[in-house]
Amino acid sequence: MEIDPRRLRVLLAIARTGGVLAAADELRLTPSAVSQQLNKLEDESGHALVVRTPKGSLLTPAGLAMAEAAEEIERALNAARARMESGAELAGVVRVGGFTSFLRTIVIPRLPEWRSQYPQLQIRIVEDDLPALMRLLRQRELDAVVVELDSATAEQRSLPTGMLEEPLLDEPWKLVVPSEALLGTENVDLARLPLPWLGVEPSAANAAVIGRLRRSTGARVETVHQYQETLTALALVAAGEGVAVVPALALSGVVQDGVDVLDVPGLGTRRIVLRRFDRRNSANGPVDTVARLLRESVSAFDTLAVAPRPVAPAHPERRAPS
Incomplete structure (x- = not known):
């Protein structure tokens, strides 16, 4: 044969x-x-x-x-x-794919420190949507991919043979509304907001949150526009075009006039995981080292840096005005 x-x-x-x-x-x-x-x-x-x-x-x-x-x-x-790439000193090129808010807040600020710590280790980042990143990972054109999921709707399906998934962070979803749109509202009914929801790129975890709310409330959750970047969503909210659900990480370091960030029970959390293929006998290899650096960077990040205005969920007999 x-x-x-x-x-x-x-x-x-x-x-x-x-x-x-x-x-x-x-x-x-x-x-x-x-x-x-x-x-x-x-x-x-x-x-x-x-x-x-x-x-x-x-x-x-x-x-x-x-x-x-x-x-x-x-x-x-x-x-x-x-x-061949490593030699005596930890060396090589590690290609990490991810989404905007994670790369911007967790990875990029630490690159100078990591470069100083491991001068022969080159970390290359690729920003793209989830389907494209997973395709590159399966083709071995990426070594690891950071994935976002809606914790409440994350499917428990099996991963491809040999692929590992490591949890990195669970962070709260936030409701972003035009300034003073819900001023004085103590109870927020997510199914009866006074403005429509902004639509988000379908592969993003935000889209799963809107779908979950639509199913759980039984209400018609209207969406308008479609955005990909959080800055676009915030600009649309500030213009009074609608409301959006945004993860806390995406709001870090972002200043946007004309919006209120609310902490509403029922929105749930976003789960961030690292996916990569198992490399046996490589516990101290370049990819494993980068995975450890990502875990350390996540643990040092304070998701509470964004201070939203907490509001209560609507009582069944006290709905917010629609």
């Missing part, structure tokens, strides 16, 4: 994404090219490796064995690359 090892990456992509179309997107190939490579790999191995179903592609027992062997090869190559 002679197998072209270059075809193994196609099988790994199918295993990790669950289908030929998704694997083609990951590998930047056409679906027909992926299918051709898979067929050739099956011919070379003499076994059916994938069973196609209406819900996606499943690996056969032979396919699982082949995928495990492919992962061992991938780990060995990564270990060899790490040894």
